[in-house]
Amino acid sequence: MSTKFKELFEPAYIGKLQIKNKLSMAPMGPVGYADALGAMNQRLQEYYVERAKGGIGLIITGICSVDLDIEGLVRPGLPCPTQNPLAFIHEAYQMNERIHAYGTKIFLQLTGGLGRSALPGFATKFIAPSENENRFDPRIRHREMTIEEIKNMIQKFVMSAVVAKKAGFDGVEIHAVHEGYLLDQFAIALFNRRTDEYGGSLENRLRVATDIVKGIKAACGPDFPVSLRYSLKSCMKGIRRGGLPGEDYEEAGKDIEEGIEAAKILEAAGYDALNVDAGTYDSWYWNHPPMYFEDGMYREFGRLVKQNVDVPVILAGRMENPEMAIEALGDSCDIIGLGRQLLTDPYYPEKVRTGRLDEIRPCLGCHEGCLGRISNAPVSCAVNPACGREKIYGLVPANKKKHVLVIGGGIAGMEAARVLAERGHCVTLCEKSGSLGGNLIPGSVPHFKRYDRALVKWYQRQLELLNVEVRMNCEITAENISDFKPDEIITATGSKPIQSKFGSEAFAATADDILLGKAEAGKNVVVIGGGLVGCETALWLAQNGSKVTVIEMLKDILGGHGALPHMNHDMLVDLLAFHKVDIHTSSTVKSIEGGKVTAKTPEGERSFPADTVISAIGYRENHALYDELKDLDIPVHNIGDSQKVHNIMYSIWNSYELAREL
Structure with missing residues (x-):
């Protein structure tokens, strides 16, 4: 074992449960991995077993619904312990036997639902703590849940935990006062305007979450671990408006002060660990960080939580640099969470343990293979095609060597x-x-x-x-x-x-020329083409001090919503605005001459000063x-x-x- 990272491989504890190391697999949604009875299908079982083989200490599954009927979720979609408990137990028990063979522990993550964050097409019943419009389609209205529905949901959480224990899971994680899902909507005053026992004060807004853990402890025993996926801060400027790292804005959702107070209430209710991050669906790039974030973006939030509670803190957020992970232990967290890095390379823990860092396949932060395709196919990975289909799509030796x-x-x-x-x-x-x-x-x-x-x-x-x-x-x-x-x-x-003429004779440098240093960018730069290459080049130049204008012939940059994964699209758009990149859509270049670019725009013909003109119109x-x-x-x-x-x-x-x- 590499002694350099020895601390990562010392035991950790959640309650009385010992975990063999301080590395945890972060929960990532198993959408599309349920069978017709709501049990975990064989592909999902192999997916988790492969991560156990790779050396992870704790697996926290992706979300499993406690009741598909609450929101009329499409089937087969999410696994559900209460749809057919016996079928769920039979499949999960066999999986957990295999996972335990590698010394790995596993928690089942349980969700009450999506609320206003439901992606259109995933749900057929639209509910929320109070009446709210849908995050993605404001034409969809979510009605207020009744008290009977709330109490039924709480009971389904308890039932699901009982099923999980019988199925051999070592604990459960409650999803979530996190990411703006249903339970988080109850916790956030912006979305919860109830006047009954589930609204008003912070204690009331957290009552669903606290009643759930109390019910599980009563049913499964005080030593059965229950963790909570927990977002300390919402990072929202408003509905559908995220706040960037380093940006000065007034928090519209849960601020840090309220987040710390909530963490104390949740610990007192009986939660054995807090799995910490930040953000909501309105600031979705915080929960699913694109490559534009710096590594370890949740460390400050984990530190604040750890200073105010005594239960273990689990912390993910691009923590795969083992040196950073060791720095975070004891300061920002007790257990390191690894998400997409384990999709990319299931054997990350063992490669770190044995010092083979140059053999770790990196996560790009692109979201293309995981959440970017979740509406059409189960979670996989852009750089690891076998992810989620380990046995059916792995490599086999060639019959005839060529x-x-x-x-x-x-x-x-x-x-x-x-x-x-x-x-x-x-x-x-x-x-x-x-x-x-x-x-x-x-x-x-x-x-x-x-x-x-x-x-x-x-x-x-x-x-x-x-x-x-x-x-x-x-x-x-x-x-x-x-x-x-x-x-x-x-x-x-x-x-x-693609190299094209703009005007009679003028050519622009390509983005590749600028990026490779074959041409130098001046103070005033015009980028022709607002696709991904053009926008990322524009952002990079703006971050390095240039005044940048982007001219795009289509009505939207980046191909519009849906061309890129949602979180990447939104963060890049926000970053371009933050760095004051001037964007003109539905515009075409007429000429490049005399140190300026003349374009036809919806506001009429306009000229833009240009020391450098960059063509990014495709390949x-x-x-x-x-x-x-x-x-x-x-x-x-x-x-x-x-x-x-x-x-x-x-x-x-x-x-x-x-x-x-x-």
Whole structure:
């Protein structure tokens, strides 16, 4: 074991329950992983068992509904202990036996519902503590719950905990006075305008949460651990308006003072641990941090809670840097929570324990594979295609070993080479430049894209460990391809920025040119194109002191809502406004001349001063080599951006699929 991180692997306690180390798997929603009876399906079981194998001390499952009928949740969707208790027990008990074989403990997380935070399509009954409009669609009105419904929900929590104990879970976690879900809506005065025993004072607004833990302790015994997912602060400027880190604003939801007082009330009621974060659905990027956050963004909140309660504090929020995690122990928390990092790499704990940090596959903070696709498919991971389908989509040895030539050292080429080599094929990867990484080389220049850089380094290390022959500065042509004597060929030659004229003669520098330092940005910068590349380049330049204008021909930047995961979209939009990036949509460039850009805008023709003009209007597939080779007498495959320009996730996923089956 690496002595450097020994403290992370000493035992922790929640109540009388001993956990083998101080690492916990943060709860992440198992939407789509329930069977027809509301039990955990086999894919979900394998998902949790894989994390136990990887060395985590405590698993806290994603949300399981205590009663699907409260909100008329669609089925099969979330697991539910009360839908068919016997079926739930049978499936979960078998899973927990396997998890316990690795010395890992597991809590079942229980939710009362979504309230006004229900994504349209997930619920058919719209309820809330008081009448409220839906977070995502203000046309949907949520009616006030009756006292009978509230008491029934509390009882369903107790029933679910009893089922969980019978199913072999080591404890339960209550979800949540957190993230603006139903129980948090009861706790926040902005959403709870009741005048009965469940509204008014802070004690009344917390009554649902305190009655739940008291009921569970009475039914399951005082030593059965009950933790609470708890947001100390709402980080809201108003309805659907989040407050950025470092921004000065008046808190519209739960402020720190009230949050600390609530934590004391919840501890006194009987909760054995507080699993701390911050935010609500109105400031959703706080609960699901994109790459634009600094690491450890909840540490200040964990510290405040820990100073005011005596029960253990669990803290996540991009805590995967083990040195940061050790600094946080005893100061901000007692147990480190790991969320998306365990989707990306289930074996993170064991790799840290044995000092193999360069083998940890990094989470990008992109949300594309996890929450970004949750409306259409179960949770997975952009850089780990086997996540959530460990047994049915893992890698198996190749039946017939082949020599495969991979042309192109971007993400798609490296993923194909990695998977092929892991399956036992002989792989040669040729990259015509002197660096691996492709479009991630310029794309990872901004500080907030640091995990993209880490992904490139991870691939480089994997190719070394797998003994892939990597040839740099090696350009493959139709004339020299026979020198390699391949059995099959994969072209992964990527894409190139689209270069267009603006006006009669003027060209703009590409975003890649600026990011790579081939062109220098001046004081006044105009970015043509408000997609992801254009907006992230604009943000980076604004953070570095330039006055930036973005001109986008469509009515919305970033492709509008839904093109990016919601939390990433909202935080980037807020950051652009915070850094005073001037954005003009439904606008087109007419000319670039005389140190200015002239554009047609909805307000008429306008000119913008420009020392530097940057074109970020997209990328075009570079499949010329594939076109030359596709008619050879051996199989030739085209993958990644050279097949279709897409995001990192599909470059990896499509390459994994091809290389897994070849």
